[in-house]
Amino acid sequence: MRCTTKRTVNLLALVAILWGTPLWSDEGGITQPVSLRFLDSATGMAIIPQGITLLDYENRQTLSINPVETSAPDRMSFWVADGNYIATVQSDGYQPMNVRVNVAGETPPAMSIFLDPLETPAELTDAYLDALRKDDATLVTGFISDAESGFPLVGAQIINPLDGTETTTNSTGYFRIYLDNARESGSLRVEKNGYISQEYTGIELWPRGDWQYPIRLRPGTGSDAINESKAERGTGTCADCEPAEPVVAEGGLPPLLLSLTIRVGRNCGGGPTSCTSVDVLSLETYCKRVLVSEWFSCWGSLPNGLNSMQAGAIAIRTYAAWHMYNSISGSYDICDNTFCQFLGNSQTSNGNFSVDATAGRILRNAIGQVVRAEYAAENNNKGCGNGFTGTGSSWPCISDPVCINQSPNGHGRGMCQWGSARWANGTAISTSSPCNAGPTHGNGTKNWEEILNHYYPDYEIGYAVGAELTSAQGLPSNVSPGETTQLIFALEALSPSEFLLGASIAPSGSFDWIDDPDNDVLLSLNSGTNAVGRDFDIPATVTVGGSYDVLAAVWFDSDENGVINTGDLQVHGMRFENVLTMNVTGLTPVNDLLPGSFELGQNFPNPFNPTTTIQFSLPSAGWTTLKIFDTLGRNVAVLTAAQLSAGNYAVNWDASALPAGVYYYRMTVTGSEGTTSFSDSKRLILAR
Numbered sequence: 018m019r020c021t022t023k024r025t026v027n028l029l030a031l032v033a034i035l036w037g038t039p040l041w042s043d044e045g046g047i048t049q050p051v052s053l054r055f056l057d058s059a060t061g062m063a064i065i066p067q068g069i070t071l072l073d074y075e076n077r078q079t080l081s082i083n084p085v086e087t088s089a090p091d092r093m094s095f096w097v098a099d100g101n102y103i104a105t106v107q108s109d110g111y112q113p114m115n116v117r118v119n120v121a122g123e124t125p126p127a128m129s130i131f132l133d134p135l136e137t138p139a140e141l142t143d144a145y146l147d148a149l150r151k152d153d154a155t156l157v158t159g160f161i162s163d164a165e166s167g168f169p170l171v172g173a174q175i176i177n178p179l180d181g182t183e184t185t186t187n188s189t190g191y192f193r194i195y196l197d198n199a200r201e202s203g204s205l206r207v208e209k210n211g212y213i214s215q216e217y218t219g220i221e222l223w224p225r226g227d228w229q230y231p232i233r234l235r236p237g238t239g240s241d242a243i244n245e246s247k248a249e250r251g252t253g254t255c256a257d258c259e260p261a262e263p264v265v266a267e268g269g270l271p272p273l274l275l276s277l278t279i280r281v282g283r284n285c286g287g288g289p290t291s292c293t294s295v296d297v298l299s300l301e302t303y304c305k306r307v308l309v310s311e312w313f314s315c316w317g318s319l320p321n322g323l324n325s326m327q328a329g330a331i332a333i334r335t336y337a338a339w340h341m342y343n344s345i346s347g348s349y350d351i352c353d354n355t356f357c358q359f360l361g362n363s364q365t366s367n368g369n370f371s372v373d374a375t376a377g378r379i380l381r382n383a384i385g386q387v388v389r390a391e392y393a394a395e396n397n398n399k400g401c402g403n404g405f406t407g408t409g410s411s412w413p414c415i416s417d418p419v420c421i422n423q424s425p426n427g428h429g430r431g432m433c434q435w436g437s438a439r440w441a442n443g444t445a446i447s448t449s450s451p452c453n454a455g456p457t458h459g460n461g462t463k464n465w466e467e468i469l470n471h472y473y474p475d476y477e478i479g480y481a482v483g484a485e486l487t488s489a490q491g492l493p494s495n496v497s498p499g500e501t502t503q504l505i506f507a508l509e510a511l512s513p514s515e516f517l518l519g520a521s522i523a524p525s526g527s528f529d530w531i532d533d534p535d536n537d538v539l540l541s542l543n544s545g546t547n548a549v550g551r552d553f554d555i556p557a558t559v560t561v562g563g564s565y566d567v568l569a570a571v572w573f574d575s576d577e578n579g580v581i582n583t584g585d586l587q588v589h590g591m592r593f594e595n596v597l598t599m600n601v602t603g604l605t606p607v608n609d610l611l612p613g614s615f616e617l618g619q620n621f622p623n624p625f626n627p628t629t630t631i632q633f634s635l636p637s638a639g640w641t642t643l644k645i646f647d648t649l650g651r652n653v654a655v656l657t658a659a660q661l662s663a664g665n666y667a668v669n670w671d672a673s674a675l676p677a678g679v680y681y682y683r684m685t686v687t688g689s690e691g692t693t694s695f696s697d698s699k700r701l702i703l704a705r
Contacts, residue, residue, distance in 0.1 A: 048097050049096065050095070051120065054127070055130050056091070057134060058134070060231050061233050062169060062190070062231075065091055069104050070105040101117070101119050101120075102119070103587055105591070107592055108132060110136070114277075114297070115278055116297050117280065121347050125348045126282075126292065126348050127294050128280070129295070133299050140158065141229055153224065155195065155203065155220070156193060157195070158230070159192065161207065163234065164235040170190055173192070173209040175207050177194060178204050178206055198223065201450075203222050204216070211236060212236055213241055215240070216240050221451075228365055230363045275377065275483040278297060278299060279300050279351065280349040281295065281298065281351055281352070285352045285356070289354075289356035290352075292353075296360070305372045307361070309363065309364060310358075310360065313438070314365040315367075316441070316451070318452075319454055321443065322441050324440075325438040326367060328468040332380070332432055332469070335379045337350075337351060339388060339390070377512070380477070388473075392431045393429065395426040397436075398425050402414075407429055408429040419439035419458050423435065423448075440463040441463065443457060443460075443462040479512075484542060484589060485571075485589050486590070489504060489591075497600045499557040501552050503550045503552055503553070504550060509545065509547075510543065513544055517538070517574050517585065518537065518539075520551060520570075524565055526566070533554055560655055562599065562658050562660065563598070565599055566592055568592045569590065570590040571587070571589045601657055604667075606665065607665040608665055612636050612665055617633045617697040618634075625672075626677075633666055633668075639687055639695075640658075640659070646681045647678070684697055
């Protein structure tokens with residue numbers, strides 16, 4: 018695929034990449050450092066990736082980086098020239114992630130990449146949490162780690178300052194504590210000697226409620242105040258943070274294309290473009306944390322109340338998707354304050370359910386484009402009169418009797434958050450008692466779909482376009498240089514769609530990618546699981562005698578030219594291990610005699626046309642390579658590259674595809690200690 022054209026990296030350059038030394042670009046310009054950190058999205062703990070494949074998006078070349086053992090193995094720094102890149106990150110036990118990295122004349126903000134575990138930690142599963150819920154209390158649970166090392170903090174104290182109850186973390190950093198629902202909101206203090214404590218206030222409380230926190234404490238002294246109150250945050254009510262128009266994506270963007278990853282600007286100060294660091298999360302984890310920061314989770318525990326949260330999940334996902342393709346800056350897609358959407362650091366069971374139940378759903382306009390689905394806390398009387406939502410100018414006037422006499426709190430556009438809860442529950446829920454049903458408002462109830470249709474009358478609900486690679490196999494899986502195999506992939510598609518599929522191969526565990534762009538293929542997918550294939554032509558020069566990994570990627574063909582090129586959008590990428598086995602071709606033992614010395618024989622016949630035979634002898638086992646070179650020193654064929662036992666061997670070479678002339682063949686044998694045991698070269702002549 019064109020995303021993996023092989024780039025040769027010399028030893029000096031490789032060391033520079035791994036250890037953070039400045040690396041000069043091919044064009045002679047100085048590069049910029051990129052800093053990455055890898056964390057578990059469920060626990061906040063550090064994780065060590067197996068490897069990173071870095072795609073130069075504009076030049077369609079790959080520069081793959083293998084992590085090295087350092088004092089902080091969960092961190093990586095490398096240097097690249099200005100450009101747009103996609104980093105594919107994989108680690109055992111985690112969902113892989115594709116991250117856009119943009120470098121433009123200055124050092125980009127440090128990025129923390131949060132990978133989702135394939136299996137939820139037992140302490141955070143629904144069954145475990147259900148067994149712990151209490152009618153008169155809210156459960157707060159989670160993990161605490163050292164923010165610098167990423168290791169669990171044992172013996173950290175979690176204190177409820179309102180009643181003096183406390184607990185400590187165990188050997189894995191896990192804790193749980195209850196907050197009495199007798200109060201409107203709760204508080205917690207998290208502390209440990211040698212660390213800056215964290216003071217949480219305004220924690221939402223409701224019967225059988227729960228919060229799940231991954232908490233990271235920074236070494237030092239003092240205290241950080243964290244106000245969890247939605248009233249203090251503004252609940253997305255910034256009145257003039259962004260213009261109302263345009264509300265649809267422009268410039269040839271695909272309809273409803275849904276990326277699996279979002280970059281969030283953090284520590285943004287007073288505006289959306291001043292963020293100093295970036296968190297990268299899967300889109301669904303992002304939606305789960307935003308939903309419970311913008312909506313009251315307790316609404317989901319009221320009768321029919323989950324419909325409010327599910328409507329909110331779709332609005333949040335849509336707003337995020339719009340920003341993915343209308344990014345605030347080159348370094349991140351969206352910010353995490355009132356200029357965008359709040360990204361909290363916690364999740365709840367109600368929020369998780371609402372996001373999972375609406376997975377893949379998004380809002381679109383009449384021509385099928387993703388929209389910027391705005392919302393605000395209270396849209397009543399923002400220009401259309403009491404009992405109406407909307408502004409009358411930037412948003413249509415919509416009768417909203419469930420919010421009559423409510424004080425406006427927001428810009429008036431899109432969904433009214435409090436209105437969504439009142440429509441779902443059927444009562445006039447009061448802002449002074451958000452977790453309790455109010456008197457019946459007499460206007461009936463609406464489900465999540467009806468709530469969205471009510472507040473977004475010009476939009477429709479649909480499934481986004483997206484696909485995810487889940488498995489790969491080769492048919493045949495045992496191949497030889499010069500042969501063609503078919504790579505078969507399982508692809509999960511959100512909806513019927515078309516994508517380009519590209520693939521590359523490399524010796525297992527290495528990053529020496531071999532490209533095959535001529536076999537990239539345009540696929541038509543159905544909703545659900547698809548079994549799709551593409552041919553892969555194995556080069557004659559490929560190293561044999563071992564297994565090969567496959568790097569595959571799914572692309573949206575933005576320019577509709579049927580070729581993966583600059584401007585196309587990568588939807589998903591994945592490295593699959595040990596998919597192919599490369600056979601030793603044409604190699605046969607000559608006899609059972611054990612030779613007394615290494616020997617490389619002269620080919621016979623010589624001159625030849627077009628086939629010849631080369632014999633060699635090994636008195637002991639070793640990694641043996643036999644390669645053919647032209648007079649310019651270019652490697653034109655690999656006849657053997659395998660671990661061979663002692664013996665006498667013969668290998669045939671067919672040079673039908675090469676022009677007549679003088680060639681050279683060289684054999685090298687490497688012993689078990691990694692030293693060269695034998696090396697010899699000879700000349701051969703191809704005559705026509």
